[in-house]
Amino acid sequence: MNRHVKDKLVFWLFLAPALISFLVVVIIPFFMGLFYSMTDWTAVAGLKANWVGLENYKAMFSSVAFKYSFMRTFLFTLLSVLSINFVALTFAFLVTREIRFKNFYRAGFFIPNLIGGLVLGYIWQFIFKSVVPAIGSLLGINFLEELLLLADPNLTLFGLILAFTWQYAGYIMMIYVAALLNVPQELLEASEIDGANFWQKLWNITVPMIAQAFTITSFLTLVNSFKQYDIIVALTSGGPTAIYQGQTVNSTELLAVHIYNVAFKYNNMAEGQARAIVFFLVLSVVSIGQVYYSKKREVEM
């Protein structure tokens, strides 16, 4: 056996564990999922799935609840990407300045990220349902006391964004901190000598230098907002209701929750699978587009 063949064999042998695992747990299930989305599969062992073609996809596009959920998911994603990145970047600037206890602050802002989404959802539910009215009655503000925050669709969406920002901003802040510490001080000093003010330094030096961090943070926040599930389940369970096109819909039933409900609450596995496929496609397109666009703005030293 010549050396070339042997090298190849060794190459494939070392690749095999990763390749096989990837095939078994990602590629094959993906195509199985694609197949099931075109059947009336119910996940009951022993029942054969019947081919129904594109019926499940048709049902999806005629569903008002799905359309509404789709819109709300985009709205939620947009707002929480903005809010998380804004808060994270602000914190990152604060904790990279020469202040006392800055490591303490860094750890403090990061800690909410260590709390699981379900626990966090219940904590915020308690805050919105009990603490806010209690503060209202303490201060004698009737409006706060009678505010049923989780009964109003828009306020609830903001509540969700608040809870999610609180959880995730600390993590994103760490990425910004690492990037900010890598901005070369000599550039900043040079610009200072040239008479640049704070905003000019920020916009012309710091922001381009941390563009790489923007790529990764906006990707992470985008994908995680789009897939948000556990905080919603604990904080709002999909409610409160809103009226859309004359129908009653669940205002915070975002796509991941919606897919779960269709598959498991309505016991409609195949239809849920079809929606999950569309969810996957949309998320892929959006996130690849975002990474492509952000990459173009990065600068090399």
Next chain:
Amino acid sequence: MKRSLALLMVLVLMIAMLAGCAQSSKEDQTVVIYQNKVEIHEQLSAFAALYEAETGVKVTVKTSGGDSPYAENLKAEFQSDRQPDIYVIEGMGGYNTWESKLTPFEDQEWMDLTTLEFVVDGKTFGFPVAVEAWGMAYNADLLSQAGIDPATLTSQEAYRAAFEKIDAMKADLGIKSVVAMAAGPDMRWVTGLHNFNGYLSAGLPYADTSVLDKLNNGEADMQRLTEYADWVELLFEYADRSVLLTGNYDAQVGQFGTGQSVFIHQGNWIDPWLVSNGIDFPMGFAPHASVKGEHNAIFIGAPSFYVINKDSENKEAANAFLNFMATNEAGHNYMVNEAKMVPAFTNVELKPDTPLSANAAEWLAKDAKYTWLQNDMPDGFGMGTIAPIYESYAKGDIDKAEFINQLAIKIEELK
């Protein structure tokens, strides 16, 4: 050459190892029961151990429920080939899903001792796990203070008069609202299943499924629906707004338990909550006046049923275990004293000692019961499809006419 052969052998070995994981060793013959009540897992396991000591047959209790959804885990259990011998379904929905894995009970002793078994086409498929009941649970002390006899609460007119009277005495009674009612996102089962069941079965003879059959065919009974909406309106009107719209289970039961409401729209399952919080005022159930006319019964049924897996190898042993539970005194002791359930069997002489369960047992003894049909609607219809409409109505987003209209549309979509 030799070395590459060795490499090839390693590769083959690795694949063989991966494949080997799929094989499992055959277990000893035991009856496996896969059930969904976390709160009785220990009691049932203890009872199973007692059964093993008595008969030598090993029974393994596996539990999944509470926050981990039973239905999904059961599917996984079957897919993974660890098929249980006895598992749990909750009515027609479960029957439709699991039809291919069910076998009817035949000539079992327990079948003559109950009226609450699960029957399809004249064949008995389910062993009733327990009896649960709900009505308008009332605080007897507050009701007598207000000068109202619960026995008179049998119609919508009587309820309205009573609610008005109590509402006027709020300050004297120290209550926040007349009824503890919840329609928020966490409490969709209260409205979409329990309250809506009034539309399906209140005022009808036991086991009458005519309204349900119409619903499953996409037909709404507009007369009944209109009368029923009056009942919903009445409950919402006299409920506390924050509990109604955003309250969870603790908030609703807590309102009743702390004497801040006279009535609560819940069933005997709130007993453990009340007992563990040291609440001991006298209480009982009054009927739901879901539609027009006189009502003299509360909703009584079995929330879940033990069923036998058709492909089980231990059917005999599984049947023997269920019979033992229903006919032996040890089984009765387990159901009533250990698991704190209301048994579905007429031969049980032990009485539940918690207030609402004891009252439910009295209604059952009088045979004053309306049917549980809420679990026989299509999956997701009660909690997913119609419950949000109740919430919108409670918030005032839609009026009563629109509430009726939207319910009717959703029923027609079931065609």
